Amino acid sequence: MDDQIECSGFFAAQTEETISCLDKFQSSGALQWVSGNILEAFYSFGYAVTHPGSWLAWVGGLDTPEDKQSMMKFIFYGASVEFFFVVFTIFLLVTIAGLIWRNFMWRSVRFLEGFANMFGRFFAWAGLIMVLQQIIIVFMQRIFTRSEIALVYGVDFLTFDVSWWSEELKLYNALVVALCCTYTFVQGGHVRVDLVYSAVRFRTKRVIDMLGSLFFMMPVALVTWLYGWFYLWRNLVVPNVSAWNYDLDQLLTRSRAMRWNVETIGFSPNGFTAYFLFKILLVTFALMVFLQAIAFFYRSYLEWKEGPESEGKYLDKDKLGDADAELAANIH
Incomplete structure (x- = not known):
């Protein structure tokens, strides 16, 4: 003093x-x-785990003022300082544990990369579905001259205009981009802008990778999450929610007027009516990139620590089954 x-x-x-x-x-x-x-993150995490009703009561509906307040808390804390420090603290604890027990860090890498591979390999089929659906649309329009396509014959609520199905193709493309991004990263399919990377030594490359994951991947994923989170909820509920304009007490007061208002407006009169799914994919993309940044940081550190012989250790890469294709993928 x-x-x-x-x-x-x-x-x-x-x-x-x-x-x-x-x-x-x-x-x-x-x-x-x-x-x-x-x-404070230890208390916040403990309270959230032991009192799930305070922020998940809205799952059963928005029937009572308490349900509405719980949803407002869920939205507010989903992109709050408190939530950030809970995630940051967990990351610190896992990292410290990994530095003490190296096998634990390798298990974390395998789990996170396996998570990315699982999602990517599953949702990569959306590309095939997109092509097949486009073929069906062309046939129905040009050959059978139909204006509607039914997902199940005779079921009215599963029957949509051809323009609805045409716009819905964007969703498949978004699935591939958002949910296969980290899978492509694990498989080494992204294009690297190489200025000095190829000319430096192995351990220097790993240092560059660690810095890139900490100071590029994580911040970009974090900013995308912060903007995407409230962007998502502004298209799902009213009144509009923003932690930048209101504090929690003000939002809890506004929650009395809260109700679902899911975005169902398409770009054309008979167009696709579920554009809120793109907002969900944006948030999911940010989460997966953040998790992959952690995995990449851990892998880079472990390879830096153990040397060149650990390069690609436990890496679950796809087998293309063709020597020329394998060579082209490795060059890429």
Whole structure:
């Protein structure tokens, strides 16, 4: 406290000592803020686990004011500082455990990469479905001159205009892009913009990969999540929810008027009416990229630690079954 008074006495002079002292208190305050939020994350996580009704009561419906408040809490905390520090604290604990027990970190890598591969291999079939559906649309329009296509013959609520099915093709493309992105990353299918990477040593490459995952992949995924989360809910409920304009108490007050308002407006009168699914995919994409960034950071660290002989260790890559295709994939 005496140091703080001593510093404040020089504010008018704007000397170098004043600036240095101010920087010291700013950095100290930031450190206290981060450490305080990390400690609070243990309480936040414990409370969320032991009191699921406080933020999941809305799953059964929005029948009571308590249900509406629980949904508002779910939306608010889904992109809040508290949630960020819960995730950050879990990441720190898993990383510390992995540094102590290397096999645990390898298991984490295999689990996260297996998660990406599982989703990617399943939703990659959306590309085939998209092609087959486009063929059916062409046949129904040009040959049979039908204006409607029924998913199940004779069922009215599964019968849509041809333009609905045409616009719905975008959903398959979005499935491939959003849910196969991390799968493609694990398989090494993304194009790398290489300026110095190929010319440096093995361990230097791993350092570049670690920095890229920490300072590029994670921040981009985080920003995408923050914007995508409220963008999603603004197309699902009213009134509009934004943690940037209201605090939690204000949002809980607004929750009395909350109701479902799922976006069903297409780009054309008879067009696709489930564009809210694209918002869900945006949030899912951000989550999967963030998890893959963690896996990539761990793998890069482990390969840096263990040396060139660990490159590609436990990596579950697809077998193309053709020597030329395998060579082209490795070159790419």
